[in-house]
Amino acid sequence: MSNADDPTQGPGAIISPESLAIAENTPAEVGSLEGRASEPEAGEQAESPLEAGELRIVRTYAQPITQVGRYVSPTSFLRRVSGRYRSTGSTYQLELRVDVDGARPMGRVSGDFFSVSGGTSSYFGSFAVDSPTVQVASNQVTIEGIGDYTWSASAPRVKVTIPRTSIFVAAPAATFQFFTFSGSPRAIYTCPFLSSFFRTVQWEQDSVAGTVPFVSYNTASLPRPFGVAVRDLTVSQAFADAGIEMQTTGGVNVVNTSAAGSDAKWSDSELHAAMVANFSLFADVPQWKVYLLVATIHAEGYRGIMFDYSGTYQRQGCAVFYDSIKGTAPYDQRAQLRTYVHELGHAFNLLHSWQKNLASPPAPLGPNGGYGDLSWMNYDWRYQPGGASGYWAAFPFQFTDNEVIHLRHGFYRNVIFGGEPFGAGAAEIDPELFADRIEDNSRLMLELRAKPAFELGEPVVVELKLSTTDLRGKRIHARLHPKDTLVSVAIRQPSGRTLLYRPLMDHCVDEDESVLLTADDPAAYESAYIGYGKDGFYFDQPGIYQLRAMYAAPDGSRVVSKALRLRVRSPHSAADEDVAELFLGPEQGQLFCLLGSDADALKAGNEAFDLVLDKYAKHPLAIYANLVVGMNAERDFKNLGADKSLSVRPAQAAESVSKLTAVAAASAGDKGIDNITLNAVMRTIAHAERKAGDLDKAMATVDKMVSVFRKKGLNKRVLKHIQATAAAEKAALSAE
Amino acid sequence: MSEVILVLSLLVPDAPIPVGAPAPVAVDIRNVSERPVWVVGVVDGSEEAIRYPHYRPQISRDGEVVAEPPPPEDPLVSPLRCVDFRLLNPGESFDPTRGEQGSAYQALSTFVNFRPAVPGVYTYSLTFSTESASLEQWLGRFNQDADREAVLERAAQVPRVTLTASASIKVR
Numbered sequence: 008m009s010n011a012d013d014p015t016q017g018p019g020a021i022i023s024p025e026s027l028a029i030a031e032n033t034p035a036e037v038g039s040l041e042g043r044a045s046e047p048e049a050g051e052q053a054e055s056p057l058e059a060g061e062l063r064i065v066r067t068y069a070q071p072i073t074q075v076g077r078y079v080s081p082t083s084f085l086r087r088v089s090g091r092y093r094s095t096g097s098t099y100q101l102e103l104r105v106d107v108d109g110a111r112p113m114g115r116v117s118g119d120f121f122s123v124s125g126g127t128s129s130y131f132g133s134f135a136v137d138s139p140t141v142q143v144a145s146n147q148v149t150i151e152g153i154g155d156y157t158w159s160a161s162a163p164r165v166k167v168t169i170p171r172t173s174i175f176v177a178a179p180a181a182t183f184q185f186f187t188f189s190g191s192p193r194a195i196y197t198c199p200f201l202s203s204f205f206r207t208v209q210w211e212q213d214s215v216a217g218t219v220p221f222v223s224y225n226t227a228s229l230p231r232p233f234g235v236a237v238r239d240l241t242v243s244q245a246f247a248d249a250g251i252e253m254q255t256t257g258g259v260n261v262v263n264t265s266a267a268g269s270d271a272k273w274s275d276s277e278l279h280a281a282m283v284a285n286f287s288l289f290a291d292v293p294q295w296k297v298y299l300l301v302a303t304i305h306a307e308g309y310r311g312i313m314f315d316y317s318g319t320y321q322r323q324g325c326a327v328f329y330d331s332i333k334g335t336a337p338y339d340q341r342a343q344l345r346t347y348v349h350e351l352g353h354a355f356n357l358l359h360s361w362q363k364n365l366a367s368p369p370a371p372l373g374p375n376g377g378y379g380d381l382s383w384m385n386y387d388w389r390y391q392p393g394g395a396s397g398y399w400a401a402f403p404f405q406f407t408d409n410e411v412i413h414l415r416h417g418f419y420r421n422v423i424f425g426g427e428p429f430g431a432g433a434a435e436i437d438p439e440l441f442a443d444r445i446e447d448n449s450r451l452m453l454e455l456r457a458k459p460a461f462e463l464g465e466p467v468v469v470e471l472k473l474s475t476t477d478l479r480g481k482r483i484h485a486r487l488h489p490k491d492t493l494v495s496v497a498i499r500q501p502s503g504r505t506l507l508y509r510p511l512m513d514h515c516v517d518e519d520e521s522v523l524l525t526a527d528d529p530a531a532y533e534s535a536y537i538g539y540g541k542d543g544f545y546f547d548q549p550g551i552y553q554l555r556a557m558y559a560a561p562d563g564s565r566v567v568s569k570a571l572r573l574r575v576r577s578p579h580s581a582a583d584e585d586v587a588e589l590f591l592g593p594e595q596g597q598l599f600c601l602l603g604s605d606a607d608a609l610k611a612g613n614e615a616f617d618l619v620l621d622k623y624a625k626h627p628l629a630i631y632a633n634l635v636v637g638m639n640a641e642r643d644f645k646n647l648g649a650d651k652s653l654s655v656r657p658a659q660a661a662e663s664v665s666k667l668t669a670v671a672a673a674s675a676g677d678k679g680i681d682n683i684t685l686n687a688v689m690r691t692i693a694h695a696e697r698k699a700g701d702l703d704k705a706m707a708t709v710d711k712m713v714s715v716f717r718k719k720g721l722n723k724r725v726l727k728h729i730q731a732t733a734a735a736e737k738a739a740l741s742a743e
Numbered sequence: 744m745s746e747v748i749l750v751l752s753l754l755v756p757d758a759p760i761p762v763g764a765p766a767p768v769a770v771d772i773r774n775v776s777e778r779p780v781w782v783v784g785v786v787d788g789s790e791e792a793i794r795y796p797h798y799r800p801q802i803s804r805d806g807e808v809v810a811e812p813p814p815p816e817d818p819l820v821s822p823l824r825c826v827d828f829r830l831l832n833p834g835e836s837f838d839p840t841r842g843e844q845g846s847a848y849q850a851l852s853t854f855v856n857f858r859p860a861v862p863g864v865y866t867y868s869l870t871f872s873t874e875s876a877s878l879e880q881w882l883g884r885f886n887q888d889a890d891r892e893a894v895l896e897r898a899a900q901v902p903r904v905t906l907t908a909s910a911s912i913k914v915r
Binding site: 310493 | 787793812813814815816817818819821822843845847849850852855856857884885886
């Protein structure tokens, strides 16, 4: 990757020792580098969640203090640093969001990059630092951490420095700098303060003739939960509480009811047409502009709808239906507020509380399968415990933390109206999804195992073991590989971000392949490569990772493994770096998942493996290139050409035997590939030998397999299973 | 006379339950035919009948409806996936409100959240329907594309029935 397509490399600003010194040591001067901080607009203070703090006694820290994770500012005359900042520049511009103090700080830093070309700029990519370290000194706040990126960032560490100033002077600029893993400084951006809101949206609302748009609900009108302030709560303020500014724009058009057709009921397509015709800011592109129509009645009787859920640019508009929600009583007004915020929440790509696990990628469900969420995105009547009365007795008129994180820090396209389709990129996973069960009567135990450390680029393979503690026996389904979708694996990356492993291809499990675990045969095993999936590489940064697996049992139990900790080491040599680079391409990731392929689309991956075998044949990771090439060579490979012609590349037995024998030899001891994969490799060698016409050799290889595992000191049950497998394999070879 | 394929039952406690307590109601669907059949449990939108299969609960006392799902809030229901289909062998039954093997079956909120406020005899009823006018009425409104064809194919194999079961619960 060249500097030109990586904003972490530059040019954000000219990198010089001087500029670094300014950034790191004299923050007071930073504000003078580029322009002046902009003052919040009049009126903004009133709604801002971040500037609402009252004036209190100044506390000055004599020494810097370090806190990891969430930081709460000392209350003082000092200005809070959270909010939105924006750099200027001729190549890249950064919109930076700092979220470490103020109301509901989420302890994060995130940003979007825009590439500038002439008089135009376009979105480039986003990043987020989920668990930064925050240092607060008397004169500045420093935030550091490793980001997650929508692009392959070569300098993924970030450092943000913001001077602390009095609330009586203009907010200072933030200095943002990238660093490589080893700490070498890279691009630096000076970002003047823009707003105390993390995102600003232009919201246009029209109403159909005869409807009365909602204005506000006084939270004292009905009994409210403890801690809920008395105020006239508007839709804008509900989003302001989450750090999102909703600027109402344009005049409120009154739409004629004829737009709903002859039946006067609105269909989704009529709503979309009304939006296109009446949304003065409509452009059918991703933009921070959203439309809400106060309509009369939907053809299906809904209370509200985010109707823009198909097509290329979704989530640009929503509607509420006055006939279904109207009323001036407090209950009605409160319900109207919830419906307005709820539907706009969908436009921001928030799903219902009980649907988060079905987003792409999946996100955690809150309590009681999501029904326990106290959120605008829940339905009151579905709330558990207690239904509508329970919900309103406890609802604090806000989004959940995960929803706030999405609104403030979700990657640009996942949030912006007209960006990712509804339900895609809607949230990120929470490690609590895989938290210890308070009670587990499943009589099953799931273990997740792997070697303690991997080299950067090395395929991460885990072993899953499901065993029963029930001596009477326990029936399970034997599909333990995550690709069968019955076992999930959560991966907490060094940055603190937790992802759900999403296999490249899901398999729909149709058949009931249950097996009975007994005292004599108490466990089932599976080996799974989880290094690459739908989200790309999951282990592409050095550092400590924590993994946890969850098994969905036939009786509905969710069995969770203990956390597995593994390390991805930094490259030690130039050769290590080179091999890591050669392994970390997307085509190579797919080839690891598929254990090789001749597909033209993966040609670059095969060339990378060939290069490893040519240039680094002695490197410890070369066995993985041998593994992929050798496994693929054993197959007849069918290739459907662009002209729909089918060609078959016959198995290359000699090539397969050569490559896989090298893998087996390197793995006979305590190094190399895992035992389950080794088992598969040695059986594949035998089949390749059989294809080459040497049955005796094939039989000998199977015998050798048993011998190798016997020497490894496996337990008797596993060895017995391997012996049984070997016997079956020999019978199959004889029959071929 | 048409073949009886599925039987729907509500399982309720024999003994009276106290005022203010939710009643433990279980649902059972049994395949009484002689062939395996595909069915789907309660999925997002089933209870409000905004997507198939419909599972419409209702609670009444003295002939008056005291609890049922409110009018649908919005139509943005979750995708239907292959794992949401359940193959019932002859004689086999399942509880459509309890997810197994990754299916996204949901509890019936109307039953779970209802707490009778006064003593009396309450009738819990449930209507299960697969009689959709079109197969698309089974689909979700987001993230449906990946499984769409497979799901439509399987939805077509679900027997078309409308069944109602009811049971009385005494509240003291």
